[in-house]
Amino acid sequence: MEILWKTLTWTLSLVVMAASEFQSVNRLSHNSQEEFLSYLQHYQLTVPVRVDENGEFLSYTVKQHRPGRRRRGAVDPIMGPVPSLDPDPPESRLFYRLSAYGKHFHLNLTLNPHLVSKHFTVEYWGKEGLEWRHNMVDNCHYIGFLRNQHSTTRVALSNCKGLHGVITTEEEQYLIEPLKNISSTTSSEWNLEEAQQHVIYKMSAIPSPQEHSQEFSCGISDLIKTSAPCQFSTPYPVQTSPVPQNDSERLNSTHRQRRSVSTERFVETLVVADKMMVGYHGRKDIEHYILSVMNIVRLPNFTVMPV
Numbered sequence: 001m002e003i004l005w006k007t008l009t010w011t012l013s014l015v016v017m018a019a020s021e022f023q024s025v026n027r028l029s030h031n032s033q034e035e036f037l038s039y040l041q042h043y044q045l046t047v048p049v050r051v052d053e054n055g056e057f058l059s060y061t062v063k064q065h066r067p068g069r070r071r072r073g074a075v076d077p078i079m080g081p082v083p084s085l086d087p088d089p090p091e092s093r094l095f096y097r098l099s100a101y102g103k104h105f106h107l108n109l110t111l112n113p114h115l116v117s118k119h120f121t122v123e124y125w126g127k128e129g130l131e132w133r134h135n136m137v138d139n140c141h142y143i144g145f146l147r148n149q150h151s152t153t154r155v156a157l158s159n160c161k162g163l164h165g166v167i168t169t170e171e172e173q174y175l176i177e178p179l180k181n182i183s184s185t186t187s188s189e190w191n192l193e194e195a196q197q198h199v200i201y202k203m204s205a206i207p208s209p210q211e212h213s214q215e216f217s218c219g220i221s222d223l224i225k226t227s228a229p230c231q232f233s234t235p236y237p238v239q240t241s242p243v244p245q246n247d248s249e250r251l252n253s254t255h256r257q258r259r260s261v262s263t264e265r266f267v268e269t270l271v272v273a274d275k276m277m278v279g280y281h282g283r284k285d286i287e288h289y290i291l292s293v294m295n296i297v298r299l300p301n302f303t304v305m306p307v
Contacts, residue, residue: 033199040207042202043205044100044200045179047196048062048097048176048196049096050094050096051095051096052095055095062163063159063160064090090111093108093111094142095147101202106147107146108155109157120137121133121135122134122135122136142157143156144157152170155168158288158295160292162196164288164289165292172204174203175200175203178199271290271294
């Protein structure tokens with residue numbers, strides 16, 4: 001029987017591995033995104049705008065200038081005293097509108113309060129061990145749906161540096177991210193400096209991976225460059241329940257399954273970004289990137305593919 005998850009809360013501990021001398025703060029290079037897009041069968045450029053609940057235009061600014069930060073009040077041996085105040089709390093609801101592939105998308109988003117727990121920790125490790133640790137998280141990750149399509153659509157977007165995430169409809173999954181190689185033609189074309197172009201493409205536009213490829217760590221955009229499928233290994237044998245031998249055991253088994261349907265579930269996740277991933281995305285953006293991916297993964301029935 002299919003298990004229905006009532007609530008899924010990510011208790012996420014993020015560990016970023018980087019050599020101590022590695023100080024790259026560059027964002028994803030222009031050529032890297034261009035190389036990524038060259039693998040797609042097709043993609044489109046769009047300029048999302050912020051609107052109100054009714055779809056009325058508010059602003060071309062879609063990213064949060066200063067995302068609200070949450071941190072745990074505690075005393076850490078490395079960090080020292082950590083205040084728990086959030087002087088600039090984020091907006092709990094946001095609405096955006098964009099057009100692509102002949103469709104108009106009106107996004108109804110709600111701040112995702114369950115992405116990380118109060119035990120969330122980020123650690124930077126080098127050759128000599130732990131170098132730095134903090135528990136701050138930018139509250140710029142949202143989930144929601146398309147207007148008037150609550151039961152048939154799912155949306156997971158982060159607006160830390162622009163809109164980055166996925167829009168899932170009954171027909172297709174669309175992935176969106178800010179366009180990196182912004183030039184002077186962008187503002188002149190739209191006649192507004194605040195307009196931020198984004199790339200949007202269908203999941204089906206991603207070429208199928210080669211049939212035979214080496215095993216690798218699932219690095220989202222990096223998958224495109226390797227043309228390798230995302231593989232998950234099971235280090236230990238899966239424990240299966242014994243088959244009920246009589247009617248009494250069958251009844252008890254059915255009762256236990258039904259009772260588990262309404263049980264709240266928690267997933268504790270350790271995410272490790274190695275030196276290569278930190279170098280690819282830049283040390284300033286790696287945390288936003290990984291949390292954006294985790295925000296997407298929590299969507300029900302989402303296909304694990306490159307973002």
